[in-house]
Amino acid sequence: MTTLKNDTFLRALLKQPVEYTPVWMMRQAGRYLTEYNATRARAGDFLTLCKTPALATEVTLQPLDRFPLDAAILFSDILTIPDAMGLGLRFAQGEGPVFDKPLKDEKAIHALRVPDPDTELRYVMDAVTEIRKALDNRVPLIGFSGSPFTLACYMVEGRGGTDFRDIKTMLYSRPDLLHQILDKNAQAVTAYLNAQIASGAQAVMIFDTWGGALSHSAYQEFSLRYMRQIITGITREKDNTRIPCIVFTKGGGLWLEAIADIGCDAVGLDWTIDIGDARRRVGDKVALQGNLDPSILFAPPEVIAKETEKILSSYGHGSGHVFNLGHGISQFTPPENAAALVEAVHTLSRKFH
Amino acid sequence: MTTLKNDTFLRALLKQPVEYTPVWMMRQAGRYLTEYNATRARAGDFLTLCKTPALATEVTLQPLDRFPLDAAILFSDILTIPDAMGLGLRFAQGEGPVFDKPLKDEKAIHALRVPDPDTELRYVMDAVTEIRKALDNRVPLIGFSGSPFTLACYMVEGRGGTDFRDIKTMLYSRPDLLHQILDKNAQAVTAYLNAQIASGAQAVMIFDTWGGALSHSAYQEFSLRYMRQIITGITREKDNTRIPCIVFTKGGGLWLEAIADIGCDAVGLDWTIDIGDARRRVGDKVALQGNLDPSILFAPPEVIAKETEKILSSYGHGSGHVFNLGHGISQFTPPENAAALVEAVHTLSRKFH
Numbered sequence: 001m002t003t004l005k006n007d008t009f010l011r012a013l014l015k016q017p018v019e020y021t022p023v024w025m026m027r028q029a030g031r032y033l034t035e036y037n038a039t040r041a042r043a044g045d046f047l048t049l050c051k052t053p054a055l056a057t058e059v060t061l062q063p064l065d066r067f068p069l070d071a072a073i074l075f076s077d078i079l080t081i082p083d084a085m086g087l088g089l090r091f092a093q094g095e096g097p098v099f100d101k102p103l104k105d106e107k108a109i110h111a112l113r114v115p116d117p118d119t120e121l122r123y124v125m126d127a128v129t130e131i132r133k134a135l136d137n138r139v140p141l142i143g144f145s146g147s148p149f150t151l152a153c154y155m156v157e158g159r160g161g162t163d164f165r166d167i168k169t170m171l172y173s174r175p176d177l178l179h180q181i182l183d184k185n186a187q188a189v190t191a192y193l194n195a196q197i198a199s200g201a202q203a204v205m206i207f208d209t210w211g212g213a214l215s216h217s218a219y220q221e222f223s224l225r226y227m228r229q230i231i232t233g234i235t236r237e238k239d240n241t242r243i244p245c246i247v248f249t250k251g252g253g254l255w256l257e258a259i260a261d262i263g264c265d266a267v268g269l270d271w272t273i274d275i276g277d278a279r280r281r282v283g284d285k286v287a288l289q290g291n292l293d294p295s296i297l298f299a300p301p302e303v304i305a306k307e308t309e310k311i312l313s314s315y316g317h318g319s320g321h322v323f324n325l326g327h328g329i330s331q332f333t334p335p336e337n338a339a340a341l342v343e344a345v346h347t348l349s350r351k352f353h
Numbered sequence: 354m355t356t357l358k359n360d361t362f363l364r365a366l367l368k369q370p371v372e373y374t375p376v377w378m379m380r381q382a383g384r385y386l387t388e389y390n391a392t393r394a395r396a397g398d399f400l401t402l403c404k405t406p407a408l409a410t411e412v413t414l415q416p417l418d419r420f421p422l423d424a425a426i427l428f429s430d431i432l433t434i435p436d437a438m439g440l441g442l443r444f445a446q447g448e449g450p451v452f453d454k455p456l457k458d459e460k461a462i463h464a465l466r467v468p469d470p471d472t473e474l475r476y477v478m479d480a481v482t483e484i485r486k487a488l489d490n491r492v493p494l495i496g497f498s499g500s501p502f503t504l505a506c507y508m509v510e511g512r513g514g515t516d517f518r519d520i521k522t523m524l525y526s527r528p529d530l531l532h533q534i535l536d537k538n539a540q541a542v543t544a545y546l547n548a549q550i551a552s553g554a555q556a557v558m559i560f561d562t563w564g565g566a567l568s569h570s571a572y573q574e575f576s577l578r579y580m581r582q583i584i585t586g587i588t589r590e591k592d593n594t595r596i597p598c599i600v601f602t603k604g605g606g607l608w609l610e611a612i613a614d615i616g617c618d619a620v621g622l623d624w625t626i627d628i629g630d631a632r633r634r635v636g637d638k639v640a641l642q643g644n645l646d647p648s649i650l651f652a653p654p655e656v657i658a659k660e661t662e663k664i665l666s667s668y669g670h671g672s673g674h675v676f677n678l679g680h681g682i683s684q685f686t687p688p689e690n691a692a693a694l695v696e697a698v699h700t701l702s703r704k705f706h
Contacts, residue, residue: 163683164648165648165651165683165685168646168648168649168651169648169651169652171648172648172649172651172652172656172660173651173652173653173656212625214625214646215624215625215646215679216624216625216626216627216630217627217663218646219625251604251625253606253607254606254607254625254626271568271569272565272567272568272569272572272604272607273569273607274569274570277569293521293567293568293571295517295518295521295522295524295525296521296525298518298521298522298525298526299522299525299526300526303525303526307525310570326568330516330518332518
């Protein structure tokens with residue numbers, strides 16, 4: 001059992017009373033911070049940074065040393081699982097992640113193997129352990145994974161930022177093959193999140209970055225269904241403490257009721273939805289996390305405060321809201337504007353609690 | 354007065370009885386057709402193709418000669434207006450449209466001028482006239498424009514496919530400047546669509562390709578408001594015939610009621626929304642256009658028919674549905690699959706009318 005110095009984030013996820021709305025930022029350890037860039041330069045490349053627990057720990061804590069954030073998130077990449085599956089991940093200069101051996105034929109798909117997280121993704125578990133130690137219970141640590149569908153996009157397309165032609169062709173022409181990949185991915189993610197929880201993650205989040213590219217019915221069959229499978233299979237309580245699970249489908253606002261129904265504790269929202277409408281739609285079922293457009297952090301502090309207030313007052317009174325951006329923070333964000341956001345959330349939210 | 358040989362498309366937009374659900378495809382004159390590529394090669398480059406009425410007429414009619422489509426759409430580009438405003442449009446190899454003089458300072462914004470469509474966009478009006486003559490009343494001709502916000506994205510960013518950093522920084526830091534641009538754009542689009550209608554366009558469509566990148570409240574203030582302004586200003590009836598107006602915000606499913614409320618006759622839908630849900634949400638207010646994921650055209654004809662049937666039966670009985678893709682047809686689409694779609698819509702929809 002641990003005694004967290006600040007458990008506001010966990011309480012908000014469980015809709016228990018809080019004194020203010022907790023806040024963290026997706027991609028809070030990232031390129032907008034000079035100290036992050038310095039550590040990354042020392043690592044040499046991005047994958048080495050992810051695979052070296054001491055360095056992953058260092059960058060995970062950097063934003064917490066700058067801003068009074070209410071949660072830390074494991075520094076890692078969503079593609080660690082397909083990397084451990086042997087698809088040959090590398091980060092090509094200027095084009096993001098690339099797989100040297102994407103799933104381009106049936107044989108490769110049949111051969112897909114669920115990695116053992118305790119051995120093949122040991123570096124992630126070591127990072128979780130080391131981060132927990134370094135955090136010394138300041139705030140909770142969030143573990144995470146990509147969703148089975150989002151991982152499959154990269155695994156089939158071989159890279160990000162595509163038009164989804166290959167994966168959608170598979171989805172509509174050979175759904176059996178895609179289901180094979182997704183089932184393997186769901187098994188892998190379940191084991192991976194459970195290992196993170198065993199190593200010390202105090203909440204987990206599933207990032208479904210690309211589910212929003214699907215049609216409403218394909219989303220249910222090819223993304224949501226496998227996230228439900230994961231939630232059914234992960235540890236929800238440890239040492240008599242609930243391990244909350246957050247699901248975030250970017251562009252999933254239309255499907256909110258369905259997402260809230262898969263057994264998660266909280267749903268992440270992007271900025272296209274009014275969080276007050278979202279709250280009315282999900283009722284008491286789940287907490288909500290979000291949903292400031294990260295571009296607002298390019299504006300002056302008074303605009304950031306005004307837009308923060310709009311979200312806080314739209315959510316309204318009571319617990320169940322974790323403030324966040326609607327997507328990862330941009331590398332071009334002035335860090336002082338991130339500070340202004342955290343300050344605004346902490347100050348302006350007190351009247352709602 | 355004209356007597357159209359096939360006015361199914363116009364009747365469906367006005368929710369008048371039809372015998373089958375009409376269908377056309379966004380970007381139906383495009384690179385997936387070899388004859389299009391041949392004409393484009395003869396033109397030399399894309400802008401010359403747009404600016405030569407005889408060639409624009411030729412490519413507009415090509416898909417109609419292949420498939421029994423129920424509407425033709427003017428072949429042009431959404432960036433003709435900023436081009437006429439003097440921003441220096443060119444199509445760079447492999448990177449799409451680029452403006453040599455994007456709006457990077459206040460002076461350039463103040464200097465922005467609404468072009469006279471009858472002189473400065475004469476080539477578009479000549480194309481409309483020539484296409485109408487070539488169509489010989491086979492099917493109606495749709496005129497179109499980009500939305501003020503979508504045009505502004507290109508005008509401020511200088512190109513497409515960006516992270517919207519410049520325009521969103523302006524939106525949140527200097528909303529007054531963005532409103533200036535949007536007001537000019539709305540005036541320009543209004544005059545442009547009116548000139549297209551005067552030249553013979555029998556319906557018009559506003560493409561709000563990037564409105565979906567905005568937050569719910571920014572969308573209303575910076576995109577929807579200016580589309581309403583256009584709809585208030587355009588010709589809605591000519592020779593005792595209604596000129597229907599379609600509004601399409603990609604990614605706008607959450608805002609459907611608000612879009613249906615700006616005075617348009619029909620709302621375009623992308624594939625993330627169930628068209629039956631959309632119909633329940635808008636009631637009798639507007640017709641709906643959409644919404645097959647264009648990626649489904651990579652699948653075999655039986656899958657295309659099955660997915661078409663799903664959309665038709667989700668919409669259900671009665672008029673008010675124009676079948677379309679949820680976005681432009683991909684250049685990689687086999688033309689025989691486009692044929693299978695048109696055939697499926699025409700055949701399978703009869704039982705709903």
